[in-house]
Amino acid sequence: MSDSLVDLARDSSAWPFQEARDLLEKRLGGKKPEKGYVLFETGYGPSGLPHIGTFGEVARTTWVRRAFQVLAPDMPTKLFAFSDDMDGLRKVPDNIPNKEMVRQHLGKPLTRIPDPFGTHESFGHHNNARLRGFLDSFGFEYEFKSATECYASGMFDHALKRVLECYDEIMAVMLPTLGAERQATYSPFLPVCPRTGVVLQVPVIHHDADAGTIVYVDPETGEKMETPVTGGACKLQWKPDWGMRWYALGVDYEMSGKDLIPSVDLAAKICRILGGTPPKNLSYELFLDDKGQKISKSKGNGLSVEDWLKYAPEESLALFMYQKPKAAKRLFFDVIPRAVDEYIAHVDSFHGQDDKGKFNNPAWHIHHANPPKGTSPLSFGILLNLVGVANTDDPDVLWHYIRNYAPDASPEATPFLNKLVSHAIVYYNDFVKPTKQFRKASEAELKALTDLRNQLKAAPAGAGAEELQNIVYEIGKAHAETFPGLRDWFKAQYEILLGQDQGPRMGSFFALYGVDKSVELLDRAIAGDDLGA
RNA sequence: GUGCCCGUAGCUCAGUGGUAGAGCAUUCGACUUUUAAUCGAAUGGCCGAAGGUUCGAAUCCUUCCGGGCACACCA
Numbered sequence: 001m002s003d004s005l006v007d008l009a010r011d012s013s014a015w016p017f018q019e020a021r022d023l024l025e026k027r028l029g030g031k032k033p034e035k036g037y038v039l040f041e042t043g044y045g046p047s048g049l050p051h052i053g054t055f056g057e058v059a060r061t062t063w064v065r066r067a068f069q070v071l072a073p074d075m076p077t078k079l080f081a082f083s084d085d086m087d088g089l090r091k092v093p094d095n096i097p098n099k100e101m102v103r104q105h106l107g108k109p110l111t112r113i114p115d116p117f118g119t120h121e122s123f124g125h126h127n128n129a130r131l132r133g134f135l136d137s138f139g140f141e142y143e144f145k146s147a148t149e150c151y152a153s154g155m156f157d158h159a160l161k162r163v164l165e166c167y168d169e170i171m172a173v174m175l176p177t178l179g180a181e182r183q184a185t186y187s188p189f190l191p192v193c194p195r196t197g198v199v200l201q202v203p204v205i206h207h208d209a210d211a212g213t214i215v216y217v218d219p220e221t222g223e224k225m226e227t228p229v230t231g232g233a234c235k236l237q238w239k240p241d242w243g244m245r246w247y248a249l250g251v252d253y254e255m256s257g258k259d260l261i262p263s264v265d266l267a268a269k270i271c272r273i274l275g276g277t278p279p280k281n282l283s284y285e286l287f288l289d290d291k292g293q294k295i296s297k298s299k300g301n302g303l304s305v306e307d308w309l310k311y312a313p314e315e316s317l318a319l320f321m322y323q324k325p326k327a328a329k330r331l332f333f334d335v336i337p338r339a340v341d342e343y344i345a346h347v348d349s350f351h352g353q354d355d356k357g358k359f360n361n362p363a364w365h366i367h368h369a370n371p372p373k374g375t376s377p378l379s380f381g382i383l384l385n386l387v388g389v390a391n392t393d394d395p396d397v398l399w400h401y402i403r404n405y406a407p408d409a410s411p412e413a414t415p416f417l418n419k420l421v422s423h424a425i426v427y428y429n430d431f432v433k434p435t436k437q438f439r440k441a442s443e444a445e446l447k448a449l450t451d452l453r454n455q456l457k458a459a460p461a462g463a464g465a466e467e468l469q470n471i472v473y474e475i476g477k478a479h480a481e482t483f484p485g486l487r488d489w490f491k492a493q494y495e496i497l498l499g500q501d502q503g504p505r506m507g508s509f510f511a512l513y514g515v516d517k518s519v520e521l522l523d524r525a526i527a528g529d530d531l532g533a
Numbered sequence: 534g535u536g537c538c539c540g541u542a543g544c545u546c547a548g549u550g551g552u553a554g555a556g557c558a559u560u561c562g563a564c565u566u567u568u569a570a571u572c573g574a575a576u577g578g579c580c581g582a583a584g585g586u587u588c589g590a591a592u593c594c595u596u597c598c599g600g601g602c603a604c605a606c607c608a
Contacts, residue, residue: 013549045608090607179605238608258537259603285538286602323547328538328602330545338545338556345555381556385570401570473566486567494568504569 005355009070012359015325016060019282020068023253027280033250037076040065041254041279042142043242044083049095049127050134052305052331053257053287056321058140060284061255063322063365070359079142080249083131085110085124086147086235088190088199107198109235111148124148134305138314150248152232159248160229162274163188163240165209169273170240177266188240189214191227196220199235239263243270246278255282255325284325289332303331311427312380313419316340318366333431340380340420347371376417377406383420387428390509391498395421397513401504436499438531444482445492446526451475453522456515463515469507496525 009017024030028038042057044050058081065077086109092099098116102123105113110124120126124146132144150156163170167188175183187204191214205224206215214234215226227233236244245251246267256264261283268278308317316339323329346363350371358364363371378386383402387393390401395411398421402409411418441449455471476489483489494500510518524531 084608087608177605182606257603260608261536262604263608283537288602324538326538334545341556342547379556382570388569390570469566476567483567488567490567490569501568505567 006071006073008356008359009067012067012356014067014360014365016063016067016365017071017359019064019253019280020071023064023068023280024071027252027277032072032075033252035250037078038068038072039250039252039279040077040079041245041249041251042079042081043254043256044081044131045087050131050305052303052308052317054131054134055138055305055317056284056325057255058135058142059138059318059321060282060325061253062140064253064255064282066365066368079140080145080251081131081135081142082145082147082245083124083128084147084238084241085128086151086199086232087238088235089113089123107196109148109192109197109199111146112197147235148232150245151235154231156244156248157230159244159274160234160236161209161212162247163236163244164207164212164214164229166273167207167209170270173266173269173273174237174239177262186237187214187216188237189229189234190237191216191225191234192232193218194225194227194233239266240270243267243276243278244274246271247274247276250276251279253281254279255284257286258283259286282325285328287331288328289330303333307333308336310423311430312336312340312423313416315366316343319343319346319362322362322365337380337384344375344379347375372416374414374416376414376420377409378402378417378420380420380424383417383424384427387424388432388500390504391500392513393425393429393433395425398425401508437495438497438499439495440528441492441496441525444479445496448475448479448482448489448492449496449522449526451478453519453526456510456522457519459515463511465505465508465511467507468510468515469505472506472510497521497531499531 010021012018023038032038040061042061044054061079065079068075068077088107089102089105089110090107092102092106096102096116098118102113102116110127111122113123115121115123115126117126120129128144128146135142170188171186174186174188178186185201185203187202189204189207190199190201192198193200195218200216200219202216202219204214204216208214212230213226213228215224217223218225235241242263243266246254264281264283268281271278305317308314311333316336319342320329320331320335320339329335343363343366346361347367350358350361350363351373353361358369361371386401387398390398392398399409399411402417402421406414406417408414409417411421452472452475455475456468459468459471472490472493473486476483476486479489483492490506491501493506513521521531
């Protein structure tokens with residue numbers, strides 16, 4: 001039984017299984033690594049707060065890891081979330097307080113810059129905490145690794161000495177990739193200035209593999225400085241750093257955006273020079289905005305995680321990230337409802353599928369083999385329409401409409417639908433409500449509305465939707481010269497009372513909205529108040 | 534120039550060797566009285582082009598065509 005599951009997983013065309021299979025067979029040769037576990041890694045830049053790409057990368061890496069665990073259940077795995085918190089800060093980020101204070105520390109490792117937020121030991125620690133909080137909020141399993149700690153603790157010492165031993169070979173790989181200016185000053189080692197604490201980009205004038213040191217000239221004092229490369233006294237330039245880290249930690253799998261393909265190649269070469277085997281890499285496509293432009297934080301286009309989660313549950317974002325990592329996808333508001341509905345469809349089909357089908361179902365991956373039993377009897381698309389048409393941001397009113405369609409649905413019985421209702425309301429408030437355009441009633445329309453107001457007022461207490469609908473209908477007929485077709489009467493009500501050109505069955509609306517409140521609404525319309533205010 | 538991705542219905546896209554699909558749009562019908570929703574049905578594709586492999590190709594290979602993106606430094 002378990003054998004056949006392994007076979008199915010091996011043959012599965014789902015990309016996490018394909019990645020896991022390649023990792024197991026090509027990278028590992030089917031054998032457990034000597035370090036005793038298979039290591040997955042995701043990396044984070046120094047200035048970056050967690051963003052939607054971070055989520056995507058960790059989610060995707062986790063899926064490969066889960067798939068791998070099915071293929072090789074007897075091999076332990078780990079996922080390192082590695083923070084480059086020893087990188088020198090290059091420019092002051094826009095979105096932080098105390099910019100002037102931070103400016104005075106430019107060039108220093110992030111972990112040696114005071115926290116501008118004042119909540120942590122350093123700026124680096126602050127960002128790390130944000131990263132961890134972000135990852136934890138999704139329940140990702142990982143081990144956090146800090147570059148600063150790895151360097152300072154001596155964990156990288158052996159590998160750093162190897163870099164020094166292979167100095168010339170590494171320079172020979174790096175130099176041809178650099179412009180002439182950079183070639184003149186390039187060194188894989190960046191000494192941390194003992195005087196100022198700044199990570200220096202200076203030429204190395206001498207290196208001594210036996211002593212484990214390099215010599216450089218302090219750019220301000222002109223003094224020749226000799227420093228060990230170990231123990232945190234030097235940091236590596238990032239491409240050698242990446243290759244060194246793969247070698248030092250024995251990273252078996254790491255994915256990265258396609259803009260990093262040349263860097264991955266270089267880092268892999270360096271890793272091999274050191275005597276290691278580079279990880280299996282997956283280059284995923286970048287995200288585009290609605291106009292097909294690359295999404296970048298500086299441009300501020302595209303969509304943030306917070307934006308997405310405001311309008312839809314995180315499962316839908318996970319599904320979006322699952323789909324076709326190698327195809328460029330547009331990431332903007334309009335893709336959200338579709339992602340939700342496809343998520344629902346996948347979960348609903350899951351439980352009727354055989355094992356092969358389940359392995360191919362995104363829901364298997366998103367939910368770690370255990371998708372929930374039920375989701376929502378209504379699609380998100382329908383719900384969004386409903387919210388717009390029903391013209392309300394009151395969940396209770398919405399549930400009345402929903403029960404017309406799905407009598408068994410309730411906030412308790414269908415919790416996922418309940419979440420969707422909340423999201424749909426936010427969507428309504430942000431996207432539908434602002435587009436409302438109320439118009440004033442004409443003289444003739446005013447007469448009809450006044451009739452309506454008076455008859456609603458006079459309606460027996462507890463009048464139902466049908467009864468109210470009949471009142472509305474009769475008034476429309478009574479004012480036939482104003483409204484040649486009943487359609488015109490209803491259209492007028494939508495435009496004047498609801499600020500939209502379509503709407504709900506008015507009898508139902510008045511019943512749900514409440515006759516008293518409806519009368520108030522009509523009073524305001526008759527008085528000529530601006531209902532959009 | 535190098536590399537990657539995409540090209541399937543009007544639109545947005547699923548579909549990695551076995552009878553071409555979904556959603557939206559359009560048209561018609563139902564919901565014993567408006568609209569919308571909902572439900573049912575219909576319409577709609579030479580799967581970018583040409584070769585090749587195969588009993589069989591949207592799918593695999595080759596070459597084109599068209600569109601997009603990445604590739605100094607920094608990360």
